[in-house]
Amino acid sequence: MTSPALHVRVTTRRTVGYRKQLQLLFTTILIAGACIVTQTASANTPTIRLFPTTVVEDLRQTGNVARDMETGLQEVIGRLDQQQELYIESKCDGAENDAGCTRLARQIGATYLEMLTIMEERLPDMEHTVNNTRISLEKGLRNELGRKMTPWTLQETLIGTNSSATAAQAVPTLRGRSGMRLSERFKQYYQLVATSGAKGDQSLAVLASDIYLDMEETSVLIERTRQEIARATLMEQLNQSFGIITPEMIEVVGGVKSILFGDEGSQPLVAGPPPGSIEQAYRSPLEQ
Amino acid sequence: MKKSPIRQTTLLAAVICLAAVLASCASTQPTCASPQTRNLDAAIQATQASLSGGCQAEFDRYYDDLLTIAEGDPKPENKRAFSEFLVWSTDEGLLSTRQAEDYYNRYFNVKFMSLKGDYNNCSHTCPNKQKVLFDMERELSEKERGLLNVSLDNEGYYRADRLYQEVELVLEATCTACAAAR
Numbered sequence: 001m002t003s004p005a006l007h008v009r010v011t012t013r014r015t016v017g018y019r020k021q022l023q024l025l026f027t028t029i030l031i032a033g034a035c036i037v038t039q040t041a042s043a044n045t046p047t048i049r050l051f052p053t054t055v056v057e058d059l060r061q062t063g064n065v066a067r068d069m070e071t072g073l074q075e076v077i078g079r080l081d082q083q084q085e086l087y088i089e090s091k092c093d094g095a096e097n098d099a100g101c102t103r104l105a106r107q108i109g110a111t112y113l114e115m116l117t118i119m120e121e122r123l124p125d126m127e128h129t130v131n132n133t134r135i136s137l138e139k140g141l142r143n144e145l146g147r148k149m150t151p152w153t154l155q156e157t158l159i160g161t162n163s164s165a166t167a168a169q170a171v172p173t174l175r176g177r178s179g180m181r182l183s184e185r186f187k188q189y190y191q192l193v194a195t196s197g198a199k200g201d202q203s204l205a206v207l208a209s210d211i212y213l214d215m216e217e218t219s220v221l222i223e224r225t226r227q228e229i230a231r232a233t234l235m236e237q238l239n240q241s242f243g244i245i246t247p248e249m250i251e252v253v254g255g256v257k258s259i260l261f262g263d264e265g266s267q268p269l270v271a272g273p274p275p276g277s278i279e280q281a282y283r284s285p286l287e288q
Numbered sequence: 289m290k291k292s293p294i295r296q297t298t299l300l301a302a303v304i305c306l307a308a309v310l311a312s313c314a315s316t317q318p319t320c321a322s323p324q325t326r327n328l329d330a331a332i333q334a335t336q337a338s339l340s341g342g343c344q345a346e347f348d349r350y351y352d353d354l355l356t357i358a359e360g361d362p363k364p365e366n367k368r369a370f371s372e373f374l375v376w377s378t379d380e381g382l383l384s385t386r387q388a389e390d391y392y393n394r395y396f397n398v399k400f401m402s403l404k405g406d407y408n409n410c411s412h413t414c415p416n417k418q419k420v421l422f423d424m425e426r427e428l429s430e431k432e433r434g435l436l437n438v439s440l441d442n443e444g445y446y447r448a449d450r451l452y453q454e455v456e457l458v459l460e461a462t463c464t465a466c467a468a469a470r
Contacts, residue, residue, distance in 0.1 A: 141465040142410065146409045150408060150412075158454050209460070210461075
């Protein structure tokens, strides 16, 4: 039989032994964990941060605003189409003095104004979200690709570690999406960005550049559209006030237009591209 | 016996002429003719002989000749032949390692040597964007020759072509972003 003092000593020694084992186990786990973290970090570095969560959120919001605008306009544009059809079917072209045709023309004008108003209301939101996306991307591109990279590192980022055919398939579609709905375009952008985690940095750099340049163009386009809406709204309001404009009134309206919007003829022409500067698709001499 | 002065003069003139002929023979420039064979390996051997025989100043022409010969018999192994020839040129002191890398990569690698640079894109590449793109376009035609026409590496060439388009797009966006900060 063992004495209580010996029992306590044995128990204490055992406890110390367990503690040592536990300490060893924890240390091993910690070292292993540190190794895994280091390996993961080294495998992922350098990571370029071109799409912070704010950009992803901005893209989603822009898509939603665009969809709302389209939904709002759809009904009005449908109505406008019907009225125009009726106008043509009633052979109102050239029969402006007819009371029915005048009424129809005013109705068309009113619907047109309604459409402009909806656009006028929605475009500032659109402009705001587009600009937010553009500014966030601009900052990312400037810092990550412009200041942190040399042309050689940029090339290495684009080419990626595996420049195989599988990487080629992962490349996002490049610019030139005419004919696509605005909301659909932003939806596609959002999906591309949201799922971009699985792709390499090379896709992200191209994608960010593509979206940024598109945002630049969209931003300019929205600004021009807003100016155009203001002009068209005033024109239509004049039409509604005076009814059908007589030749005598056209001169007055022309004067008002030239005062408010300047003379259209005096607008400077935009130079076209120099001959031969249009990018040609490559045709190999071996191609038959 | 005393020699006549005329005879002595004639002898002296003959010696001078002989010396002149020998001297002219010694300073004759090597012909540096292009390799005549259509076989790449034989052409490389002939080129190596010429380059070792004092024609090193004609290196560019010889390299071009070899590419033309290789275009006549395109195959993936040609890459290795050119690589070995360039390594030999470095070993012989005809080219520096950087020059050899440049000669090889311009023709046989997807990456563009025109994008070599130690400064960041905002400060250096963007102000020279047009020149950089022009140099890349020229290099792409060299890659067409090396990758496509000499090595039959279609995939490599089309990757280079796409890389050129991607760089053009990314640089346009990056440089616009850099300019917006000013």
